[in-house]
Amino acid sequence: MKFKKPIFETNKLKHKTKKLHERNFNKFGFDLHPSVSLISAILILVFIGITLANPKGTNLFLSGIQEKVTNNLNWFFILSANIFLFFPIYLMVSKFGEIRLGGPKAKPEFSNFAWYSMLLSAGMGIGLIFFGVAEPLFHANTILPHTNSTSQAQALATTFFHWGLHPWGIYCLISLALAFFSYNRGLPLSLRSVFYPILKDKIFGKIGDIIDITAVISCLFGLATSLGYGAQQINSGLNFLFGIPQSTKIQVIIILTITLIATLSVVSGIGKGVRILSELNIKVAGLFLILILILGPTLFIFRSFGNSVGYYLNNFFKISFFIENGNKWQGSWTIFYWTWWISWSPFVGMFIARVSKGRTIREFVIAILFIPVLLSLIWFTTFGATAFHENLITGGALLKSATKDTSTALFAMINNMQIPHIIKIIVSLIGTFLVVSFFVTSSDSGSLVVDNLTSGGKIDSPIPQRIFWALIEGAIAISLLISGGNEALNALQTGVILSGLPFTIILLIMIYSLYIGLRTDLRKLKEYREESLIFEIMTTYNDEA
Secondary structure (H helix, E strand, C coil): CCCCCCCCCCCCCHHHHHHHHCCCECCCCCCECHHHHHHHHHHHHHHHHHHHHCHHHHHHHHHHHHHHHHHHHHHHHHHHHHHHHHHHHHHHHCHHHHCECCCCCCCCCCCHHHHHHHHHHHHHHHHHHHHCCHHHHHHHCCCECCCCECCHHHHHHHHHHHHCHHHHHHHHHHHHHHHHHHHCCCCCCCHHHHHHHHHHHHHHCHHHHHHHHHHHHHHHHHHHHHHHHHHHHHHHHHHHHHCCCCCHHHHHHHHHHHHHHHHHHHHHCHHHHHHHHHHHHHHHHHHHHHHHHHHCCHHHHHHHHHHHHHHHHHCHHHHHCCCCCCCHHHHHCHHHHHHHHHHHHHHHHHHHHHCCCCCEHHHHHHHHHHHHHHHHHHHHHHHHHHHHHHHHHCCCHHHHHHHHCHHHHHHHHHHHCCCCHHHHHHHHHHHHHHHHHHHHHHHHHHHHHHHHHHCCCCCCCCHHHHHHHHHHHHHHHHHHHHHCHHHHHHHHHHHHHHCHHHHHHHHHHHHHHHHHHHHHHHHHHHHHHHHHHHHHHHHHHHHHC
16 A cells, blocks of 8 residues: 655745746846836936936935934834844744755755855955954944943944844844745745735735835845945055055946956856855955964954953843934944844845755754854954054054045054065955955845846846846946945935835834744644654555565
């Protein structure tokens, strides 16, 4: 007697996804969702047109709105960020942690090292380079409102707070929801999918289109802003090191170079270009970190790590739930970061989801929350403590340099270190390479995400379409840089940050939606295991008989 082998259904809604994709525009090498692509393009063009017509006025208008939002809703962002962190931790320690993305038999697509490398590179790789020296230095010379005092340990702990568990909690939540509904339900890898338990088939209509349009605009504007500022940072570094003039022309050439390399990476796909670049980033970053650790004040760095991590953990809840009266410092730092991470989360979340099939929720949360955070703590301590040391030796010169131009703080610190000139050049070149490579990785992974969103959540789309979005991203950055300069880039950045408010509401709703989905899957998993056990026993009995 034969027994039917139990099957764990992971594509229950795939037929509905197929109907969504049947509406796509399929000509000239494109595979685009018409509504999402067209409306996104129109809104992007309108916003850029308004910005370029009056960059200063647009920036002032948006900055005024941003100030009102952050001043009146700082409590909302602080409490929400804590919820976004504690919910994934709850899933990790509960029975939900047993659920595997893609079903019980799913296997990871990438090795652990490749997976961790892509998580770090897409998440905040470039931020570690840009703020590794400057932020700890700023906090060490400011009276912090949550302590009413200042110290180097408090400065590093505050930096840990901004770059540690909370931002990765935001990324973990959205990427987990996207991966679950895509790999365990057969829904498109798109932001609309996470609302299926609440909206049901409405996600395939106009409501779903609006959700995806919001994500496309936020991703493209965020990436274009990063490209524009990144070009200025690279230009500042080249000027500091080699005397290359700082000009819009040089910055345009830098953007073109980054866009070209990113386009080649996008064409080759995640399995090759993006993975190889991400692994290279982490290896070079590791070398850079070790060099600074050895060449810098090594013992002071080790002591600083113990003191600052201890302070961070001992005061974790105090710092996490602190809400400033007046919002002067918190608005410029914590609230700015929280809104930026939240507005950036659809891009990072979709990319993490794309590369995380086959992982259990427990493995997923541990990897995203703790491995990048530990590496970030080590990074900021190494560069922050070295900055403290060099600033003391130079009588505050490093702080003045960082205040004048944050983008050159890293190179100024290296230049002040008591090491041979040739070593300074080598270390500075490695730092410059990292800035470029991290920006390339952000650009190519971002282009793939926009590509997914505009194709209705398809994981793989035609090569011409990948090239198109990579070039559009660079074109937006160049047009803003040439026509509007810093005012235009600031306006675009402020626009992205303002999107943090609706995305915060979306993420809060997402928690409820994900919980409903996981509860159903946990029940299915229990039934599947029971049926599998019975099947195994009966098959063995039948064979023996």
